[in-house]
Amino acid sequence: MALYAKAADILEKVESKQGAVKTLVFESKFQNIKQLFALVCETQKYSSVLQELIESTKLLKQTKVKMTQAKVLVYDLLIGQGIKCGGPWKVMMTKHRARLEAALARMKIKQKVTKNRDLLPSSVQQAEGVLLPRYVRVNTLKTTVDDAVDYFKRDGFSYLGEANRLDDLDLKAKSFVRDLHLSDLLVFAPKTEFHEHFLYKAGHIILQDKASCLPAFLLNPPANSHVIDACAAPGNKTSHLAAIMKNKGRLFAFDLDAKRLSTMSTLLLRAGVRCHQLAHQDFLKVDPSDPQYKDVEYVLLDPSCSGSGMVCLGTDASPPDPEREQRRLGNLAAFQLRCLNHALGFPRLQRLVYSTCSVHTEENEKVVAAGLQQNPGFRLVHLLPVWPERGLQPLSQCLRASTTKTLTHGFFVALLERHSDAVSRAPIPESTPGRHVARGRAGGLVTGGLLVRSPAPPKEMEVKTSPEVKRLVSLCLEEALSVFCSLF
Numbered sequence: 001m002a003l004y005a006k007a008a009d010i011l012e013k014v015e016s017k018q019g020a021v022k023t024l025v026f027e028s029k030f031q032n033i034k035q036l037f038a039l040v041c042e043t044q045k046y047s048s049v050l051q052e053l054i055e056s057t058k059l060l061k062q063t064k065v066k067m068t069q070a071k072v073l074v075y076d077l078l079i080g081q082g083i084k085c086g087g088p089w090k091v092m093m094t095k096h097r098a099r100l101e102a103a104l105a106r107m108k109i110k111q112k113v114t115k116n117r118d119l120l121p122s123s124v125q126q127a128e129g130v131l132l133p134r135y136v137r138v139n140t141l142k143t144t145v146d147d148a149v150d151y152f153k154r155d156g157f158s159y160l161g162e163a164n165r166l167d168d169l170d171l172k173a174k175s176f177v178r179d180l181h182l183s184d185l186l187v188f189a190p191k192t193e194f195h196e197h198f199l200y201k202a203g204h205i206i207l208q209d210k211a212s213c214l215p216a217f218l219l220n221p222p223a224n225s226h227v228i229d230a231c232a233a234p235g236n237k238t239s240h241l242a243a244i245m246k247n248k249g250r251l252f253a254f255d256l257d258a259k260r261l262s263t264m265s266t267l268l269l270r271a272g273v274r275c276h277q278l279a280h281q282d283f284l285k286v287d288p289s290d291p292q293y294k295d296v297e298y299v300l301l302d303p304s305c306s307g308s309g310m311v312c313l314g315t316d317a318s319p320p321d322p323e324r325e326q327r328r329l330g331n332l333a334a335f336q337l338r339c340l341n342h343a344l345g346f347p348r349l350q351r352l353v354y355s356t357c358s359v360h361t362e363e364n365e366k367v368v369a370a371g372l373q374q375n376p377g378f379r380l381v382h383l384l385p386v387w388p389e390r391g392l393q394p395l396s397q398c399l400r401a402s403t404t405k406t407l408t409h410g411f412f413v414a415l416l417e418r419h420s421d422a423v424s425r426a427p428i429p430e431s432t433p434g435r436h437v438a439r440g441r442a443g444g445l446v447t448g449g450l451l452v453r454s455p456a457p458p459k460e461m462e463v464k465t466s467p468e469v470k471r472l473v474s475l476c477l478e479e480a481l482s483v484f485c486s487l488f
Contacts (some may be wrong), residue, residue: 001089004076006030007039008068014044015068017304018260019234023207026195043075049119050074052107057099063092078104079116130403131190133169136176137206137213137236138184140243141272143199145184151199152176152186163187166388169407181384182213184243203270208236211309211401211411215355216240218383218415221298223248228299230283230343233260237300239271251276252293254283284338288346297350303339305356305363306332309401309410329362336363340371344378344416352378355413359402364412365395372416381415 010024018024021044025037043050050071054060059070073093077083078100083090104116113119138148153159156174163169163180171177171189179185187210199205216237221227223246229238232253242251253276255261261280268276279286286293306329336356343352354371356363368391372378380397389405391398391414401411 001087003030003032003036003039004069004072004089007036007043007072008066010036010040011043011072012066012068013259013263014040015047016257016260017234017307018257018263020207022195039072039076039080042080043072045120046075046079046116047071048121049107049116053078053100053103056103057096059096059100062096065092074100132209132403132407132409133171133190134188134192134194135179135208135210135213135408136186136188136194137182137208137240138186139204139206139239139271140184141239141247142202143204145178145186148186148199148205149178157188166407179210181387182210182217185210185213203272206236206239206271208240209409209411211406211408211413212236212357213240214399214401214411214413215300215302215353216244218413219244219298219300219351219353221245221249225298226250226293226295227252228293228296228343228346229253230299230301230339231255231303232278233257233264235264235267235271237302238264238276239268239273241300242268242271242273242275245275247273247275249275250295252279252296253277254279254281254286256280256282284342286342288342293346295348296346297348299343299346299349299352300355301339301343301352302355303336304332305336305358306360307357308359309357309412329360333362333367336367337370340367341374344371344375350418351381352416353413354416355411357409357411359400359410359412361392364400364414365392365398368395368398368414368416377419378416379419381417383413383415 006028010021010028013019013024014021019027021040022037025033025040028036030036051067053074054067054070059065059074060067063070065073073083073089077093077097083093107119108114111119138145149159158175160168160171160175160177162178165180168177168180169187171187173189173192176186176188176192179187186205194200194205194207197205200207217240219227219241221241221244225245226249227241227245229241229251232238233255235253238251238253245251251273253264255264255278258280261278265278268278340352340354343349354368358364368380372380380395382397383399387399387406389400389402390396391400391412395414398412398414401408401413403409
């Protein structure tokens with residue numbers, strides 16, 4: 001029973017975004033790590049199939065178990081190696097086995113398939129063979145990139161220098177490079193294991209996907225600034241923000257789930273973060289006019305989402321019922337837009353990063369377009385011109401990420417800035433010495449992959465216009481955005 005209880009507990013944390021599967025499994029200290037990891041991963045991969053089986057047979061009502069417990073038990077009963085424990089759980093599942101098997105057979109007939117694997121969403125099937133590089137962010141609060149490189153070299157790894165193109169991230173075992181876009185990111189071969197490594201246990205490195213590092217890197221709050229991480233748990237982005245701020249300033253981190261905050265507190269302690277202030281609070285209920293937030297100029301907003309981009313962790317791409325999926329996405333998008341509008345209401349806000357680990361337009365470009373329409377004082381910043389995957393037109397200023405084009409999990413990032421003096425108040429991330437420099441599309445320099453604006457503003461910004469012209473331009477922009485939103 002211990003295996004299934006622990007697997008259900010970890011699955012619940014993964015589904016509520018309290019951490020990655022592998023990290024939670026290793027931190028569980030379970031005796032058979034490989035067995036636990038395999039059960040959680042496979043159950044998560046079949047999650048939508050299992051949920052449909054459980055709901056169609058009304059298993060929860062008849063057994064009084066939680067959904068995550070039912071999922072791991074039903075997975076092993078019908079798809080895995082069979083229930084491995086004795087006691088009441090085995091008796092309970094044996095009692096309902098015939099009904100569950102019949103429901104599984106009906107599902108296969110309905111979808112015209114014969115194998116269990118063929119019931120998986122197509123994107124999950126495609127992702128099964130994807131092997132992403134192992135990304136390791138150096139925690140600059142505790143060490144330097146050069147020191148980390150030297151440590152890995154002494155540990156038997158071969159350092160190949162700084163990557164110049166994505167093909168350089170196709171690495172063999174025991175070799176690594178420095179990332180071509182993020183200067184504090186090291187890249188290793190897929191499945192390189194670090195959970196028992198000294199640098200990980202000491203908080204000197206953070207195991208974080210490259211796409212997940214983009215929001216804090218692009219927000220780039222300076223030292224001594226006041227920053228909000230609106231939906232902070234499990235805390236990797238929070239620790240990244242603190243490192244960029246050099247642990248100076250105030251970093252407000254909110255999350256509604258007390259368990260997630262507890263896990264996050266442990267992570268931040270290990271990472272050496274001191275400038276943070278954790279709050280067990282719904283961000284939507286935070287008052288922007290509260291005096292303690294009067295100096296907040298930067299917000300990182302990574303709200304709850306479908307998780308559809310996390311395909312390599314087996315997250316469901318879409319439930320079998322398209323109508324139910326559209327309702328779910330609609331509810332998520334409405335919540336995300338509420339969060340975005342609320343975050344843009346902080347009086348001194350200069351820059352905001354909006355990000356999701358979703359591939360759905362409803363949660364990404366559509367939310368940003370609606371937020372811009374409802375908050376005309378903000379505009380999009382064109383991000384990383386050399387990044388290989390852009391936001392869908394006309395929001396190409398944003399970034400997308402995927403397993404195929406960027407060798408990361410699926411992700412979306414947008415940077416909104418206030419019209420007035422946001423550019424001058426928010427510094428651009430510094431380049432790394434020796435990084436490539438190229439001419440950007442907006443007339444600035446692309447340094448280390450990031451557009452640095454030229455000192456002189458574009459000519460069109462210098463043209464003085466009458467209030468009537470400004471009003472007409474504003475109306476035209478609102479109409480264009482309205483037409484754009486209607487396309488989705």
